Amino acid sequence: MSFWDMARMAFHHMRHNFMRSFLTLLGIAIGVASILTVTSVGDGGRARMNRELMRFGINRVWIYPEEDPLTVRSAAALMGLDNVSACCPVARRMGLAEGGEGRCTLQVVGATPAQLEGEELKLVLGRFLKDTDGALRERSAVIMSRTAEALYAGDPIGETLWVDGAAFKVVGVVESGTEPVSKSAAVDQVFLPLSVYETLYPGGSLTEITLSVAEGADVAGVREAAGEMLARQSVKAELKSLDYERGLAEDVLSIFLMVMSFVAAICLVAGGVGVMNIMLVTVSERTHEIGLMKALGADSGMIMVQFLGEALFFSLTGGLIGILGGMGLTALARIFLDIPAAVGFGPALLTALFAAALGLVFGLYPAWKATQLDPVEALGKE
Template sequence: MNLRESSGIALGAIRANKLRSILTLLGIIIGVMSVIAVLSFVEGLNRFVSEKLLNAGSNVFYVDPYGLVTSQDAFEAVRNNPHITLEDGDALQGAIPHATMIVAQAGTRGTARYRNKEVRGVSISGRGPGYDVIDDLTIARGRHLTELDDQRRRTVCVVGSEIAEELFPGLDPLHHEIRLGAESYEVVGVVVAKGKLFGQSQDRFATIPIRTFQKFKQERGEFGLAIKALDQASMPLAQQEVRNILRGRRHLRPGQPDNFGITTSENLLTIFHTLTGGIFVVTIGVAAISLLVGGIVIMNIMLVSVTERTREIGIRKAMGARRRDILTQFLVEATTLSLSGGLIGILSGVGLALLAGALSPLPAAVSWPAVGMGVAMSAGIGVFFGSYPAWRAARLDPIEALRHE
């Protein structure tokens, strides 16, 4: 008996017991589907975040009091670090040979008002000259903030398209004044819409000069610095130059740790991949349990099948079928059963991932390694858990099998 004949007999047995076969496949289907769906979602998310972070500037890094804090212990170690000040930014200007731009920045949330209209949850930020290059912002109408705006602490602002549309429907917002906090600010520019990121609008903001922001907050405040290196290759040199100057300003001795943080896009990407790696491990764990249950069910069903078909096995052996033929038949049947569940799980997982990507702001991309993993796991489950029932069937004595009722 060749493999084709064994496969035909196996498929015939599966078709003859449709309901039992479907119930048997559920564990395999759920396990494979969860792996495909989650890994496709994670794959799409990784690509999306990588693209966004790299587009944000692979040669841009950020300086703030804390850096990347990923645990409570890490926060406790840096919570008393001194603030980054505008004076720190001024000290760096022109002193970093491997940087082209140093932009001071700070932010808060508040409400933007114009007459009887208001927009809540607005990102209100103070930015130094050059912020438009750092953030890759394009002006739709008007102009960006200038160095003169900052030096003279002018009460002017640039707003996102969403603010312009909600406060000034059908109007040109330029040169109108909106209220941010207790002050009125003249709108001098509207930025081209950037859309949503992870479901959050990127166009619900108002930007004012950084030194004007000090008055807005009524305090010296806590600032950060965005620094653009000459190119990606210059990043380590630019970071070291910044570190040397800030350590000198803070009178840190050799051997003392930095009391400020430097963050790059690669740092953020590493943290994100660590998080999605955790999701991957949990998913594999859940899927493994489901597949184990599915495998045990397949083994039990195949044992029942061997018992039900004992007389059939005896007839086949009496007609010349060898142990190897019976073993192959039942192994192929178990593997076919498991692969069928895997195929349904793959199709369901891909469909679920694409549906989630279509209905949510988060992207999904079919993970072909996960599809390959699904096929391999399905085949492996069938062979492993089908081996014992196949061995039992192959060892049946033909005379005893023919007597079986």
């Protein structure tokens, strides 16, 4: 008897006992859909979490002075570390800016050209600071878009900006590409060449050095390497990164997904128990048919294969319905939760194979019970 013959017989019995078969298929389908939804939504949630953390600078290491001042020499040495894509020595202080139609208090930042990448700034107008600005001590300034709107009615490029009484030429307008990690970081900034900043505010030192870590590199490893290099220079500094927060979030998400996957697996096992139940009922109802098959020469192997085939048909059909249901639930999660969730071919195939294996395992006992029936007694039952 071919698989299609067994499938045709299983479909006939399924249609003959529609409600009972439907409930059995529903048990398998719910288990499969639950597992697929949990895994796909979990992967999408992890991608969403990483995307949100990137907005806060998950790929950065911040270095702050403690007992010793940070210097440009230290920044140059840190730039030579492996997996460091940008090194931004920064000096900050609050200042008063005047220009165009008003004045405002903002954060004055002594920066280098690397600041554009280091703080993931988006250039809106003009240009950012260049190496020649620092080398020639040009009075160039780059302002934030909100500052440009507040002080200048039109295009601010080329306009004069007064910073604490010193005149600067506006050469560019930028926007922040990341979310501020604190309220103080949300203040608008004006970027000046670091060498000019040191002239404007003599006697100061760097307030921080920001390292941008290459994509895919270990942030914690870069932080440790930076700490070791500063220690060799006898510089005591505080190094911070968000890799701990990321690891904590990953652990919480993994535990949650593990629990939910366990619950979904229990649902699928319960569906397998449903397959065993319906197969036992089927064996009981078809006792006369089994006796007739044995009387016509069917051996135990053929009978076992037939009933195992029917159990497999139940589990695969329920698995297919569950895959479609999982895809639908994942699509809803993608819409309402705004996560990049999708059911992959690999997880769908593995879940379907697991459902098929459960059908075979839970169909073994009913199939074995069918082979143990005495043909004479079976023929005597209707």
